[in-house]
Amino acid sequence: MRAATPAPKSYHHGNLRATLIQTGLALIAEKGVRALTLREIGTRAGVSRSAAYRHFTDKAQLLAAIRAVGFEKFAAALEQGRDSAGPAFPARLNAMGVAYVRFAREHAPYFEVMFNSNPDPASTIAPDPCEAEIRAFQILENLIIEGQATGHFRPSDARLMACAAWSLVHGIGALKLDRLPFAQGLPQDDFVTACSNLLITGLAAPTKK
Amino acid sequence: MRAATPAPKSYHHGNLRATLIQTGLALIAEKGVRALTLREIGTRAGVSRSAAYRHFTDKAQLLAAIRAVGFEKFAAALEQGRDSAGPAFPARLNAMGVAYVRFAREHAPYFEVMFNSNPDPASTIAPDPCEAEIRAFQILENLIIEGQATGHFRPSDARLMACAAWSLVHGIGALKLDRLPFAQGLPQDDFVTACSNLLITGLAAPTKK
DNA sequence: ACCTGAACACCGTTCAAGT
DNA sequence: ACCTGAACACCGTTCAAGT
Numbered sequence: 386m387r388a389a390t391p392a393p394k395s396y397h398h399g400n401l402r403a404t405l406i407q408t409g410l411a412l413i414a415e416k417g418v419r420a421l422t423l424r425e426i427g428t429r430a431g432v433s434r435s436a437a438y439r440h441f442t443d444k445a446q447l448l449a450a451i452r453a454v455g456f457e458k459f460a461a462a463l464e465q466g467r468d469s470a471g472p473a474f475p476a477r478l479n480a481m482g483v484a485y486v487r488f489a490r491e492h493a494p495y496f497e498v499m500f501n502s503n504p505d506p507a508s509t510i511a512p513d514p515c516e517a518e519i520r521a522f523q524i525l526e527n528l529i530i531e532g533q534a535t536g537h538f539r540p541s542d543a544r545l546m547a548c549a550a551w552s553l554v555h556g557i558g559a560l561k562l563d564r565l566p567f568a569q570g571l572p573q574d575d576f577v578t579a580c581s582n583l584l585i586t587g588l589a590a591p592t593k594k
Numbered sequence: 595m596r597a598a599t600p601a602p603k604s605y606h607h608g609n610l611r612a613t614l615i616q617t618g619l620a621l622i623a624e625k626g627v628r629a630l631t632l633r634e635i636g637t638r639a640g641v642s643r644s645a646a647y648r649h650f651t652d653k654a655q656l657l658a659a660i661r662a663v664g665f666e667k668f669a670a671a672l673e674q675g676r677d678s679a680g681p682a683f684p685a686r687l688n689a690m691g692v693a694y695v696r697f698a699r700e701h702a703p704y705f706e707v708m709f710n711s712n713p714d715p716a717s718t719i720a721p722d723p724c725e726a727e728i729r730a731f732q733i734l735e736n737l738i739i740e741g742q743a744t745g746h747f748r749p750s751d752a753r754l755m756a757c758a759a760w761s762l763v764h765g766i767g768a769l770k771l772d773r774l775p776f777a778q779g780l781p782q783d784d785f786v787t788a789c790s791n792l793l794i795t796g797l798a799a800p801t802k803k
Numbered sequence: 804a805c806c807t808g809a810a811c812a813c814c815g816t817t818c819a820a821g822t
Numbered sequence: 823a824c825c826t827g828a829a830c831a832c833c834g835t836t837c838a839a840g841t
Binding site: 804805806807808809810811812813814815816817818819820821822 | 828
């Protein structure tokens, strides 16, 4: 009777690398960042605690791999948010912002490893952005460029405008201000929408006349 | 010769609690967040590694105390930034933003413990804001209220406007976008100023006529 | 080439015991 | 009341050894 065990993989795993990333992804969603330990990942993957070192030089490298797949999902969420809005550009920009903050809330642990400054060393510099992170930013920048072409957005530096919009929603997602004494009442999406409207119209009083 | 040792403090320390906070503050500035360990703090303070538990129930509680003094310095930096600008309100708002991001950069480790979601448990909720944090926010909110009174800022919900401005500069400080492929070139303060001008004037094209 | 097991140098936290 | 010392259950990482 050589049937019970579905995959033999007695010793060599086949693609432990991918399995470790998936296991880490599941673990982080289940029990948070603090529970994301090399040893537990190994145990869950049915492998010794030092096996990961054959595929990643470091815990930081495993986190980088996990972060990369997080940004894939993130970019997809932003695109989906944008496309769920109508054709008007301010509305599309706002929908992207809502999607951004929603992702930050619904996938809080992902969001943390994705954006937290480099997780392991005492180094103060941020980790290099991964491909999907740059792509996510370009989705936003392109939206602004299109909105400029149609005359909806002012013809300033589109990259700078994208930086400002990105920073705004990132700050909202990271600060969780809507949860604090400030600005209670409004449901989350409305809070984001209100902030994004402020960015679009500006804080300054309308020029009289 | 009973002179050499300044303070005897042979066994009981007197105010170990304050010493531990100061030691932690120094350690974090010196070697980063990762080096901020209860054991090392104890050793530096010349005390056993478990002595801290007489004054804090937890590492999280020590961090909360450290965060509180970080926010004191932070609020002072914001006020100083605001006052270093001229009397014009958009300029004062911008100066606060520059001070915000400067603090994030120059005191990166403080900034990390101050704003990072609760440091220890797997809990996903943010720690309660400390008194100085709320005060820092009110400095910003008051500036906007004053700017509304003089007609410089639009008469929308001042709290919401403060949330948007706070989120914007927080995102800039946290994301370090000026360090990335996007938006190179500009020195940091100019980058902040450009973003804050965008928030003030708005992303939308000026209404023709 | 890929993985294991024991080992090392760390953690936070607890608890009996000292003063 | 305040602190120590040993102990416990964890970490990441290394390295000889197995297959």
